[in-house]
Amino acid sequence: MNDRSNQPETVLHVGDVRKVYGNHVALDGVSLDVARGEVVAIIGPSGSGKSTLLRSINQLEVPDSGTLRVLGENIDFSSRVSASQLLGLRRKVGMVFQSFNLFPHMSVLRNVSFPQERVLGRSRAEADSVSRDLLERVGLAAKADSYPQKCSGGQQQRVAIARALALEPEIMLFDEPTSALDPELGLEVLAVMRQLANAGMTMIVVTHEIHFAAEVADRLIVMADGRILESGVPQQVLESPQTERTKKFLSAITDR
Amino acid sequence: MELLTEWLSWSPRLLEGLWVSVQVTLLALLIGVPLGLGLAVLSGVRNRAVKWIVIVYVEIGRGMPAIVMLQMVYFGLPDVGIVLTSYSATVVALALTTSAYTSEIIRAGLRAVPEGELEAAAALGLKQWDTLRYIVAPQGLRIALPTLLGFSILILQVSSLAFTLGLPELLSQAYSIGAATFKYLSVLTLAGVMYLIITVPGGWLVEGFEKRMSKHLA
Amino acid sequence: MMELFLKILVAVPTTLLVTLASFALGAVIALPLVAARRSRFMLVRGVGKAIIDVLRGVPPIVFIFVIFFGIGADLIRWEPLPAAILGLGLISAGHLSEIYRGGLMSVHAGQYEASAALGLTGTATFAQVIGPQAFRVAIPGMVTWLISLLKDSSIVSTIGVVEIMFVANQSARSSADGLMPFVIAGAVYIALGTPLAVLSRWLEKKLSFGRSA
Numbered sequence: 001m002n003d004r005s006n007q008p009e010t011v012l013h014v015g016d017v018r019k020v021y022g023n024h025v026a027l028d029g030v031s032l033d034v035a036r037g038e039v040v041a042i043i044g045p046s047g048s049g050k051s052t053l054l055r056s057i058n059q060l061e062v063p064d065s066g067t068l069r070v071l072g073e074n075i076d077f078s079s080r081v082s083a084s085q086l087l088g089l090r091r092k093v094g095m096v097f098q099s100f101n102l103f104p105h106m107s108v109l110r111n112v113s114f115p116q117e118r119v120l121g122r123s124r125a126e127a128d129s130v131s132r133d134l135l136e137r138v139g140l141a142a143k144a145d146s147y148p149q150k151c152s153g154g155q156q157q158r159v160a161i162a163r164a165l166a167l168e169p170e171i172m173l174f175d176e177p178t179s180a181l182d183p184e185l186g187l188e189v190l191a192v193m194r195q196l197a198n199a200g201m202t203m204i205v206v207t208h209e210i211h212f213a214a215e216v217a218d219r220l221i222v223m224a225d226g227r228i229l230e231s232g233v234p235q236q237v238l239e240s241p242q243t244e245r246t247k248k249f250l251s252a253i254t255d256r
Numbered sequence: 257m258e259l260l261t262e263w264l265s266w267s268p269r270l271l272e273g274l275w276v277s278v279q280v281t282l283l284a285l286l287i288g289v290p291l292g293l294g295l296a297v298l299s300g301v302r303n304r305a306v307k308w309i310v311i312v313y314v315e316i317g318r319g320m321p322a323i324v325m326l327q328m329v330y331f332g333l334p335d336v337g338i339v340l341t342s343y344s345a346t347v348v349a350l351a352l353t354t355s356a357y358t359s360e361i362i363r364a365g366l367r368a369v370p371e372g373e374l375e376a377a378a379a380l381g382l383k384q385w386d387t388l389r390y391i392v393a394p395q396g397l398r399i400a401l402p403t404l405l406g407f408s409i410l411i412l413q414v415s416s417l418a419f420t421l422g423l424p425e426l427l428s429q430a431y432s433i434g435a436a437t438f439k440y441l442s443v444l445t446l447a448g449v450m451y452l453i454i455t456v457p458g459g460w461l462v463e464g465f466e467k468r469m470s471k472h473l474a
Numbered sequence: 475m476m477e478l479f480l481k482i483l484v485a486v487p488t489t490l491l492v493t494l495a496s497f498a499l500g501a502v503i504a505l506p507l508v509a510a511r512r513s514r515f516m517l518v519r520g521v522g523k524a525i526i527d528v529l530r531g532v533p534p535i536v537f538i539f540v541i542f543f544g545i546g547a548d549l550i551r552w553e554p555l556p557a558a559i560l561g562l563g564l565i566s567a568g569h570l571s572e573i574y575r576g577g578l579m580s581v582h583a584g585q586y587e588a589s590a591a592l593g594l595t596g597t598a599t600f601a602q603v604i605g606p607q608a609f610r611v612a613i614p615g616m617v618t619w620l621i622s623l624l625k626d627s628s629i630v631s632t633i634g635v636v637e638i639m640f641v642a643n644q645s646a647r648s649s650a651d652g653l654m655p656f657v658i659a660g661a662v663y664i665a666l667g668t669p670l671a672v673l674s675r676w677l678e679k680k681l682s683f684g685r686s687a
Contacts, residue, residue, distance in 0.1 A: 105394050319671075321625035321629075333653065444539050444540045
C-alpha cells in the first residue's frame with residue numbers, strides 16, 4: 001500500500017510526439033509523464049515548442065506522430081482521431097489561454113455557466129450556482145453580471161480559469177496565462193493558480209514567471225528547438241543547469 | 257400649386273405601387289437572408305465539393321445583373337416548365353440575388369469572430385454546432401447587421417427593375433400614369449421622392465449603426 | 475446557339491462604352507461633390523450631402539427614366555445613349571464622391587500639419603501630399619464601383635440602348651428559346667466582371683500591404 005502512495009497514478013502520458021510545420025520542427029520527439037496532483041512548469045525561448053506541446057495535449061494542435069494517454073483515453077496521432085474521442089479528451093482537460101478568450105457577448109456569469117449547460121448538460125440554475133461558487137473562489141463574485149470588456153485583464157483571466165474549472169477537468173493547462181498582463185494584474189492570476197495547485201489540481205503551466213515556477217511547480221521542464229533539455233526539481237534545474245543552452249536562456253531571463 | 261394637386265391625385269396609386277415594392281423586397285429578404293446564412297455556413301465546411309458549389313453559386317448570383325436574373329426567371333423559366341407570376345418571379349429572382357450577396361456579407365461577419373474564441377470553445381469541449389450557434393453566429397450576425405441593412409435598402413431599389421416584368425410596383429405605376437398624362441417628369445420625380453423617403457433615412461440608420469459599432473470595438 | 479452568342483457579343487462594345495463613359499463622367503463630377511461635402515460652410519456641406527443622398531437613394535432605373543422620359547419628353551429630346559451615360563454618370567458621381575471622401579478621411583491629420591509646418595500652400599498640400607495618399611486608398615473602392623456599374627449598365631436596355639441585355643431580351647421575345655439568351659447574357663456579364671473582381675482583390679491586398687510596410 002505504501003508503495004502505491006509513493007508512486008501516484010500517471011494521469012497524462014505523452015509519447016514521442018513530433019510536429020513539423022513546413023521545414024520548421026516544432027516538436028522533435030517529446031515524451032512526458034505527469035502524475036496526479038503534479039504541477040509541471042515549462043519554460044523555454046519562444047519557438048521552443050512549449051506552446052505546441054501544451055496545445056497538442058488537448059488537440060488544438062494535431063501532431064504528426066506520437067501517442068497520448070489522458071486518464072485511460074488512448075490516442076495515436078498517426079491515425080485519425082474520432083470526434084467522440086476528441087470531446088472525451090477535452091472534457092478531462094481544461095485550458096487557459098494567454099489572451100483569455102472570453103466570449104464578449106456573454107456576461108461573466110454566462111461565460112462560466114454556458115459551457116456547463118452545453119457540455120455537461122447541467123440545468124441553468126445548477127450551472128449558475130456552480131459558477132457563482134467558482135467566481136467567489138477567484139474573487140470575482142461581484143463581477144458576475146458584468147461583461148468581459150468591463151473587466152481588467154487580470155479579472156478576465158480569472159474568469160477564464162473559473163470557466164475551465166466549472167467543467168471539472170482533471171488536468172489544467174495554462175498557456176502563458178500572465179504574459180498579456182501588467183505585473184500587478186499577473187499577481188492576481190498567479191495567486192489563483194497557486195491556490196489551485198495547493199488544492200491538488202494537476203497542472204501544466206507554460207510560463208515566463210521563473211519565481212512562480214520555482215515556488216509552485218513540482219517539476220520544471222526547459223525546452224528548446226522542440227526538445228526537452230532538462231527536467232527536474234525547479235531549484236536544481238535553476239541552480240545547476242546541465243546544458244549550455246539552458247544556462248544561456250536562464251541568464252537571459254534572470255537578467256531582465 | 258398645380259403640381260401639388262397633381263401629386264396628391266397620383267399619390268394613392270403610387271403608394272399602392274410602393275406597397276408592392278416593399279412587399280416583394282421584404283419577401284425576398286425573408287427567403288434570401290436565411291439562405292445566405294446557410295451558404296455562409298456551408299462555405300466553411302471541409303468538403304471541397306460543397307465549398308466549390310457554394311463558390312460557383314455565389315459568384316454567379318453576384319456577377320449577374322439583377323435585371324438578367326429577373327427576366328431569366330420570368331421569361332426564361334417557362335421554357336423548362338416553370339411558369340411564375342410576375343410577383344413570384346420577382347420574389348424568386350430577388351431572393352436568389354439576396355442569398356448570394358448576403359452569404360458574402362454574413363461570411364465576413366462570421367470570420368470576424370476572433371480565432372481565440374473558437375479555440376476556447378474547442379478547448380471547453382463544445383461541439384462544432386454549439387460553437388457556431390452560440391458563439392460565432394450571434395457575434396457574426398451582429399457584426400454583419402449594418403451591412404445587411406444597407407443591402408436591404410439596395411434591394412428595395414433593385415425591386416424597381418421588376419417594372420420590366422410588368423409587376424405593378426412603384427415605377428410601373430408611375431410610368432403608366434406618365435404614359436396616360438404625358439407628365440413623365442412630374443410623376444417620375446414623385447416616384448423618386450417616394451423611394452428617397454425610405455432609402456435616405458435608411459442610410460442614416462446604417463451610418464448610426466456603423467458608428468455605434470466602431471465605438472464598441474474601439 | 476452560336477448565332478445567338480455572336481449577336482450578344484456584338485453588343486459588348488456598347489455595354490463597355492456606357493460603363494466606361496459614365497464612370498469617367500462620374501469620376502469628374504464627384505470632385506466638386508466631395509469638395510462641397512468638405513466645405514467650410516455648413517450650407518454648402520448640407521447641399522452637397524443632399525445631392526449625394528438623392529443620387530444614391532433613387533433607384534438607377536428611376537433616375538434614368540426621369541432623364542430620358544421626364545426631361546426627354548418635356549424639355550430636350552435625347553438619344554437613348556447620351557441619356558444613359560448622363561444618368562449612370564450622375565449616379566456614379568454620387569457613389570464615387572463617397573469613395574473619394576473615405577480616401578481623404580483615411581489620410582492622417584498629421585499630414586496636413588506637417589505640410590503646413592513645411593510652408594506648403596493649400597494647393598500644393600492637396601496635389602502633392604494629400605491627394606496621392608487618398609487616391610491610393612480609394613482605388614479598390616473605385617474598381618468595385620466599376621464592377622457594379624458594369625452590371626447596372628444593363629438597365630439602360632429599358633430606354634432602348636442596344637447593349638447586351640437589350641439584345642438578349644429581344645432574342646428571347648423573337649425566338650422559341652426564352653431561356654438561353656439570358657443564360658448567355660449572364661455568362662457574358664460574369665466573364666466581363668471577373669477580371670475586374672480579381673483586379674480589385676489584388677489591388678486591395680497590394681495597397682494595404684504598401685500601407686502597413
